[in-house]
Amino acid sequence: MEPDVQLSDYRTRLLETLEDHSSHRHRERSDFLQVFVNHARVGTLDCRRGSPAFTYADGERVIETIEIRTEAGTLVGGLCAPEIGMRTACSSLSGHALEISVHNQQERGSARVAYQPASARWGRLQQAAENLAAGLSGLRPVGLAWPRTLAAAQICVTAVALFLITDRWMDRTAQSHLEKSSSVEAAIRDDMRSLEQKLAQFTETQTAVAQTQQQHIAKLQHTLNTVTQTQQQLAAGVMTVQREVNDKKGVGREVDHLTRLLMSKVDAERDQVHKELKTLTAANEGLTKQLSALEGSNQELKNRLKSAGLDVSKVSVPPEKDIVIAEKATPPPQVAEARRDNPAQPFTFWVSFQDGTSEESIDHLMQEIHGRKGANNAGWYDVVVSLPQPQPADGVLESLKHAKIVKAVTTHRTLPPGQ
Amino acid sequence: MSESQDQSERFSNVVATAKEFDQFAAAALPQLLDRATTQTKRFLKETGQWEPDITHEKLALRWGYELVERFLVCGRTEVPCRPLFLLDSLIAKYYSQPEPLCYHKDLLSPLGRFLDGLTSRAVVSRDGLMALFYHLYGFGQGHVVKTLGLGMAESQRVYKNFERWRQSGWQRTMEEMGMTDTELNGIEEQKRHHPERLNAEADRLTRLLLAHYRKSEPEHYPCLSRQKWDDLFGQDYGYDYRVWHLAFCHDCFTHACDLRGTDTQGAVKPRIDLQVRPLQKGGLMAFFMPERGGGKGHGTGRATQRLSHTPA
Numbered sequence: 001m002e003p004d005v006q007l008s009d010y011r012t013r014l015l016e017t018l019e020d021h022s023s024h025r026h027r028e029r030s031d032f033l034q035v036f037v038n039h040a041r042v043g044t045l046d047c048r049r050g051s052p053a054f055t056y057a058d059g060e061r062v063i064e065t066i067e068i069r070t071e072a073g074t075l076v077g078g079l080c081a082p083e084i085g086m087r088t089a090c091s092s093l094s095g096h097a098l099e100i101s102v103h104n105q106q107e108r109g110s111a112r113v114a115y116q117p118a119s120a121r122w123g124r125l126q127q128a129a130e131n132l133a134a135g136l137s138g139l140r141p142v143g144l145a146w147p148r149t150l151a152a153a154q155i156c157v158t159a160v161a162l163f164l165i166t167d168r169w170m171d172r173t174a175q176s177h178l179e180k181s182s183s184v185e186a187a188i189r190d191d192m193r194s195l196e197q198k199l200a201q202f203t204e205t206q207t208a209v210a211q212t213q214q215q216h217i218a219k220l221q222h223t224l225n226t227v228t229q230t231q232q233q234l235a236a237g238v239m240t241v242q243r244e245v246n247d248k249k250g251v252g253r254e255v256d257h258l259t260r261l262l263m264s265k266v267d268a269e270r271d272q273v274h275k276e277l278k279t280l281t282a283a284n285e286g287l288t289k290q291l292s293a294l295e296g297s298n299q300e301l302k303n304r305l306k307s308a309g310l311d312v313s314k315v316s317v318p319p320e321k322d323i324v325i326a327e328k329a330t331p332p333p334q335v336a337e338a339r340r341d342n343p344a345q346p347f348t349f350w351v352s353f354q355d356g357t358s359e360e361s362i363d364h365l366m367q368e369i370h371g372r373k374g375a376n377n378a379g380w381y382d383v384v385v386s387l388p389q390p391q392p393a394d395g396v397l398e399s400l401k402h403a404k405i406v407k408a409v410t411t412h413r414t415l416p417p418g419q
Numbered sequence: 420m421s422e423s424q425d426q427s428e429r430f431s432n433v434v435a436t437a438k439e440f441d442q443f444a445a446a447a448l449p450q451l452l453d454r455a456t457t458q459t460k461r462f463l464k465e466t467g468q469w470e471p472d473i474t475h476e477k478l479a480l481r482w483g484y485e486l487v488e489r490f491l492v493c494g495r496t497e498v499p500c501r502p503l504f505l506l507d508s509l510i511a512k513y514y515s516q517p518e519p520l521c522y523h524k525d526l527l528s529p530l531g532r533f534l535d536g537l538t539s540r541a542v543v544s545r546d547g548l549m550a551l552f553y554h555l556y557g558f559g560q561g562h563v564v565k566t567l568g569l570g571m572a573e574s575q576r577v578y579k580n581f582e583r584w585r586q587s588g589w590q591r592t593m594e595e596m597g598m599t600d601t602e603l604n605g606i607e608e609q610k611r612h613h614p615e616r617l618n619a620e621a622d623r624l625t626r627l628l629l630a631h632y633r634k635s636e637p638e639h640y641p642c643l644s645r646q647k648w649d650d651l652f653g654q655d656y657g658y659d660y661r662v663w664h665l666a667f668c669h670d671c672f673t674h675a676c677d678l679r680g681t682d683t684q685g686a687v688k689p690r691i692d693l694q695v696r697p698l699q700k701g702g703l704m705a706f707f708m709p710e711r712g713g714g715k716g717h718g719t720g721r722a723t724q725r726l727s728h729t730p731a
Contacts, residue, residue, distance in 0.1 A: 003473040010477060010597040011452070014484040017595065018448055022441070022491050032576075034545065040634075041542070041663065064512065065493065071576075072583055073544025078492040080509065089496035100496075 021074065029094045030070035035113050038064050045115050047096070053114040063102050063109035081109065293412045298394055347393050350380045351400060352408040361405050369396060380410075430503045437495045443502055444491050451490065451506060456483030458510045463522075474527040477597045482520065484595065486510055521631040529602040530609075530617070531624050533695070536596030538628040541666060546588045549580040550697060551666045555625060557692035566679050567661045568652050581698060589697040607695050622691040626669065633667040640664050645674045652678060 033045040035054050038061075045052045056063075062084075068077035077091045081102040088101040097116040103109065353362060366373050366383070374382035385396055393411070400409050430447065434440045444451065459479040463469040490506050497505055513519055526535050537554050540547035552558040558566065560581050564574045593603070609617045640663060643651065648671065651657050665672045676689045 003476075006599070007473060007476050007480070011480055013594055013597075014480060015448055015452060017591075018452065018484065018487060018491070019445070021488065022444060022448075025492070032545070034543075036543070044659070065489075067489070067492070069543055071545040071580065072588055073540060073547060075488055075492050075543075078489065079496050080493045087496070091495070 025074070025076055026092050027094055028070055028074050028076050030072070030076075032071050033076070033098075033113075033115065034069045034071065035111075036065075036067040036069065037111055039067070045113060047115050047117070051114065051116055053112060055110065055112045057108070057110040059108045061107060061109070062104040063111050066100055066102055066111050066113070068098060068100065068113060081111075287408075287410075290410045290412055294397075294410065297411055301393055345387055347385045347387050347396070349383055349385075349393070349397065349409060349411045351383050351406055352380050353405050354407050357405040365400075365403060365405065369400065431501060433499050433501055435499045437498055440495050440498050440500075440502065444494070447502075448487070451487050451502075452480075452483055454483075454503065454506060455486040455490075455510060456480050458507070458514075459483050459486070462514045463520075468520075468522050474532070477532075478520075478522075478527065481595065481597065486513060489513075518631070518634075521628060523627055525624060526627070529598070530606055530620060532596055533593075533598060533603070533606060534621060534624050534628055536592050536598065538625075538632050538667075540588070540592045540595075542632050544588060545576075545662075546580040546584040547592065548662065548666050549577055550584040550588065553581075553698050554694045555621075555691055556672075556689050557694055558689075559698055566676055567658075567665060568655070568679060569658060569661075570655075573658050573662075585697045585699065603695055606693075610693060610695070618691045618693055621693045625691060629667050629669060642668055642671050643674075645678070648674050649678055 031046070031048050033047060034041055035043045035045065035056065037056055037058070042056050043054050045054050063081045065081065066079045067075055069075050076093055077089075077098045077100060079087060079089045079100045079102060081087055081104055084104050084106070086101065086103045088099070091098050091100075093115075095118045097118070099114045099116065100111070102111045362373060362381070369383075369385055371383045371385040374384070387393065387396070397409050397411070400406050429443075430450065434443050456479045459482045460469065463475065463479065469475055486509065487506075490509050493509065494500070494502060494505055521535060521539070523531070525531050537547065537551060541551045542548075549563060552563045552566075560577055563569075564577055567573075569577065606617070640660060642664075651661070652675075661675070665675055673688045
């Protein structure tokens with residue numbers, strides 16, 4: 001099937017269904033009715049039992065729509081609720097009445113649905129009328145002709161009976177009216193008199209009430225003035241308290257600021273101390289290495305001393321032999337030269353003095369050890385000593401270490417302390 | 420030209436009484452439907468859910484139809500009013516709700532539309548609600564009564580619901596959804612040849628649909644724990660709760676089936692077993708026959724129901 005044709009068929013079917021619903025809606029019958037509020041099912045009405053009613057309240061949102069559907073889902077009643085306020089609707093359902101009321105307030109709403117069944121006789125009459133109408137319009141099957149006739153007869157009989165009763169009642173009313181007209185006139189006069197008396201009493205009472213009300217109003221005004229004054233005082237008190245709170249807040253801010261400054265200073269100092277600690281640790285390590293290096297050089301000097309002793313013993317041999325040995329041994333020329341320079345070999349080392357040591361004391365010490373003091377580099381002085389004889393450097397160093405003004409002595413400054 | 424002017428004047432006129440409203444509505448039904456459909460199309464286009472094909476056209480028509488149905492009932496209480504303006508405001512109010520339509524591309528397939536029609540009908544129709552247990556899980560009347568633990572009066576209602584659904588409800592739902600015989604036969608054909616695949620697809624779509632339409636329940640119908648369901652069945656209360664919630668909540672229905680022990684295939688979870696046509700009367704009789712013999716009845720009964728399917 002072509003899509004357009006399919007669509008057209010679908011539209012036609014939906015229109016037929018809508019027409020069917022709108023024409024048959026009032027004739028729908030159901031034992032149970034479903035109540036939908038805002039498109040959600042909230043309850044049912046059991047229409048078999050008397051006059052059931054269903055009440056629904058929503059404390060969180062307003063009610064927008066109410067729908068009443070049969071159990072088969074047919075929509076038989078409904079109401080669009082106002083945003084705020086009340087609305088009531090009444091619809092007919094198979095001769096019975098369906099009352100829907102809704103009341104919306106700020107963010108809450110309530111609804112009530114009540115089913116009012118028609119009285120038995122009226123219900124039968126209406127049903128018969130409906131059947132008759134349906135029969136006359138030819139919509140009903142032929143098999144229902146006899147019940148329809150019976151219903152029509154019932155309608156006729158009821159109408160005639162009603163006409164007769166009304167006619168009789170009218171006659172009786174007219175007769176009794178003529179007989180009682182005079183007595184009614186007297187009664188009216190009495191009533192008028194009593195009404196006038198009551199009116200006078202009412203006026204007096206009203207005057208008294210008005211006076212009382214005026215007194216109450218005066219009292220109320222006085223109370224109101226008192227309350228206003230109290231309120232003003234309270235407002236002034238609140239202002240004062242607010243001002244104080246603001247002042248306190250200002251002081252608090254200053255204290256906070258100072259605290260932050262102090263804390264930042266303390267932090268900076270702590271960092272500095274940490275850095276110095278690290279420097280000291282590094283210096284300590286350097287000293288340890290220098291110590292080990294000194295020990296190594298000490299060992300070397302000892303070895304040299306031994307070899308020097310050997311050389312001295314060789315020097316005591318006769319010159320001819322010495323020449324021969326010298327020719328045979330042929331020691332390296334550098335070593336020979338070194339041996340020749342030994343008596344005036346300069347020995348360089350570094351000395352650190354105690355804090356507060358004067359230059360004079362240092363110069364005095366230099367004179368004692370026949371040394372020359374160099375420049376001061378980070379608290380260390382390089383000192384050159386000319387050893388006049390094959391004197392071990394350890395002795396000079398040991399003697400220096402024992403001097404009061406000397407803090408430390410080193411021969412190697414590969415890692416300058418404090419740098 | 421003059422005819423259209425007359426028409427527009429007629430539509431913009433004020434109707435003063437409910438009778439006038441009815442007369443107007445009866446005369447202008449096609450225009451009302453077209454207007455509601457156009458507004459729905461516009462909503463779908465504005466929300467990026469529109470495709471120019473017949474399934475979308477049908478969807479717009481269906482929603483337009485439902486809006487006009489509400490307008491016809493609620494409009495009578497709004498007189499005096501200008502009906503077209505009233506319809507526009509009703510539509511605008513409806514589409515201003517969060518997720519007013521259950522729109523998903525997969526739901527536009529014949530199977531999706533079929534399931535959408537059943538589920539949306541179950542929201543407003545108790546007959547459709549009871550039938551949902553059959554169409555989704557293959558549960559007959561006896562199964563439903565036993566699983567939900569209903570009493571005598573409620574059981575009678577279930578039977579009435581099934582009867583009305585069989586007589587007119589299913590047909591009306593299919594017509595309102597625009598399902599053609601060809602499409603229904605196609606689904607049945609798929610079920611015959613690839614039942615597992617069809618049921619898996621139906622399971623996936625059903626979860627989408629139930630999640631959307633369960634929102635139509637009032638807030639006092641939340642999911643319960645297994646323990647609370649046990650209490651509810653044990654203390655024998657909340658019939659309405661059982662019916663309305665379990666039809667729309669697969670997880671709670673699984674708890675209930677497990678507690679009531681009515682699953683026919685011995686499995687703990689009820690599985691989707693799609694049924695296209697409504698349960699026929701023969702199926703009902705066949706289902707109850709083994710019970711008289713004192714047997715458990717469920718397995719045999721269900722099998723008999725399946726055999727008894729006849730196209731409506």
